[in-house]
Amino acid sequence: MIELSEQEAKAELAQLAERLGAANRAYHQEDAPEISDALFDQLKQRNAVIEAQFPQLKRADSPSEQVGAAPADGFAKVRHAQAMLSLGNAFEDSEIDEFAERVAKFLGLKASALTFTAEPKIDGLSLSLRYEKGQLVQAATRGDGQTGENVTANARMIASIPQQLENAPELLEVRGEVYMSHADFAALNTVQAEAGAKTFANPRNAAAGSLRQLDAEVTRSRPLEFFAYAWGAHSEPLAETQHQAIARLAALGFVTNPLTKLCAGPAEMVVQYRVIEAKRATLPYDIDGVVYKVDALALQERLGFRATTPRWAIAHKFPAELAWTRLEAIDIQVGRTGALSPVARLSPVTVGGVVVSNATLHNEDYILGRDSQGEEIRGGKDIRLGDWVQVYRAGDVIPKVADVDLSKREGTARPYVFPQVCPECGSLAIREEGDAVRRCTGGLICPAQAVEKLKHFVSRKAFDIDGLGAKQIEMFYADETLSIREPADIFTLAARDSKQLGKLKNREGWGARSADKLFEAIESKREIGFARLLFALGLRHIGEQVAKLVSGHYVSWDRFISAMDAAQGEISEDWIELLNIDGVGEVVARALVTAFAQQSERESIDRLVAELQVQDAEQVASDSPVAGKTLVFTGTLEKMTRAEAKARAEALGAKVSGSVSAKTDLLIAGPGAGSKAKKAADLGIETIDEDGWINLVAGL
């Protein structure tokens, strides 16, 4: 092989990334394949050779990273060392008082003892920057909070992101917001328009589009900026308070927001909210609210996190932008559980910088003003075709109909009649007692339900089959000769294809490589975890979490099935194991048992499982001495509140109960403990005091 200079290698890698990426997209997006399989492999091989020789030149969108990655989805995935969470929201001033109260109560402090920072909430996209020994080594987008996209090469193009830090900790993840100023956004759109390229709807989309460029050179040409406001993993404490930590980030060379202010309590926080709100129109960038954080980092640590949000911070959002428009039509969509959801078709209107023509109307009661008995419905708006309706984008994303202007109604408008039969299959659609949604009773007879269920089956958190997305599912469902009507059909697809004449590879938009790729992707998912399988089935009430809970309890699929078979009919002894799972109640248990007892559903599941190798679920990990244990706190706790002790214990995987029973593993008794301590002693349950507890969990 001819030796390459670094310069040449870099250029060739860029070229390879582009060619391979284009070829990849061509296969997946139904264009004709651009290059032969042999050439594709050759190019990939060449890429690998150069990367091996110049590892430092490996690109963010390296084709070698894209094995099995979603098509056109050029960035490698990165798991965050510390999750990037979202924030709880507040809209009213009163909710800020409640937030401060909640925090104080959790900590067992007086609200007056707390201070908070207030800072504008920048409307951009969050980014996590990892520095090792002061060098920027990785940049990742938020993604779903657990896993983001590796955009390191792109982040290096942003001037306000330092490539290296002086006097930095060994390890430091800096988090903040990438955004584009109004002026730069306008200028970029002018350039885009002149070049005949697409323009961006708003600065946030422009910033997101500019950062997520496979060719980092494009990012370089885009005027992106970065505000640092938080941190993830770090090898040493940054400071003692939030505001000092922000100052430290500034000292390290990051740009921090000048409107960040320390506040003594809710009253001052709301004042700062008004100050920032008043400045909003003159700020050079978009903001959508104000973020408050408990200032003392030690308290932040004690407060910890709920499922998806920290307890020590909240976002005070500005009121959503509203717009009035005409309701042209109401369409009914049928979901995978048969839910009939009304969708408003609107005369297009701009809301918050985006043109909206569809919006959710929530449910039947929301549209109607009176029920069949003529009784007024609480929360019902009596929305009719042709009405003027008010639209907003909830969380600045999902368009919703908020209100109706009755004064503008034409006299001829009749009340909307919500369909009583499924518009897709004609089956009766009924509302269960106390339920807000009307559901199609057609089950899998209903094509809409069947298709939606299949889409769920192949979705990312379920089987996650590359090249078999929503569009493909619809195509295969309608296909006469090579159809997918139920999950099992996916796994017999390749065998059926090889036996017939009109093979997939000969169809328009498909080639030998794309067909083989699909079959390979399917093949690679025959081995599947118990939890994923259970979730993928799309049974009502059985989401990701419940599937994990149930699979973690039964461990093996076979054992689970035996339990379901044993628990037929009405609730009995045979249900107890299921009902004893923490988080499974009657509704969830019934949903499981009936689904597996229902003959056609069961046969369909059995046909599927026959095609698979179901892996046992992992037993709940126990890397702390209290994981999986049941604890009881009693007596007075002097160094923390009950809520705090409980949250801490649960974060370590323990279950906290209110009363002592044979199931209790450990009692933590403070002064004044009475009957519970006695009962624990009688039962021979281990008992420790508050200091013992603190020692036990210290450093975990």
Add this chain to the structure above:
DNA sequence: CAGCCTCGAGTTCC
């Protein structure tokens, strides 16, 4: 039995 928290399900636009 009420109130809280979490989970499930549905939704739009790029």
Add this chain to the structure above:
DNA sequence: CTCGAGGCTG
């Protein structure tokens, strides 16, 4: 992202 409902706690 939000609403509604399920499950658990007090």
